[in-house]
Amino acid sequence: MPLQFNSVFQETDSSIVSDGVLAQQQGTPLSPSTLPGSYALQWTGAAAAATLQFDGQIALNNTGSVTSGNIDTSTFPGSSTPPEAASGTLSIATGSSGTFTLNPSSDNRQFAVYAVSLTQMFTVETDSGRLAAGSLIKQF
DSSP: OOOOOEEEEEOOOTTOOOEEEEEOOOSSOOOGGGOOEEEEEEEEEEETTEEEEEEEEEEEOTTSEEEEEEEEEEEESSOEEEEEEEEEEEEEOSSSEEEEEEEETTOOEEEEEEEEETTEEEEEEOSTTOEEEEEEEEOO
16 A cells, blocks of 8 residues: 655744645546545535534445435534535546535535545535635545
8 A cells, every 4th residue: 555645734924824734646547436435524614704614424426426415504603504415416537636516405516626535535615705615535
């Protein structure tokens, strides 16, 4: 098994707060056919003066379709939304980047997706006027 290197960064500018993760991509090309399974998802975002938190679980088949899933949404300050059923699609272009569409029952969201390995993908929302970023981690 090849070694995989990861690191964490923390910005130290006096007026900006940010942090993140650097992850080494797997060497073999990834596609929806190499990524089926159950994934945990977590995104943090912002809307107006509120902070959004999305948590859930989805199942992907070998064509990139979300075959089942539930998403919990919390707004601070605000409230929590009961789990919503979700559908969607994953499309990976040559290499390991592509798009991910997630359709909870109350809202549709579009993401750029960056597959790091067979078990990890990073996502950034691409919808106009919205901000959310996070990851999909394979459970089984």
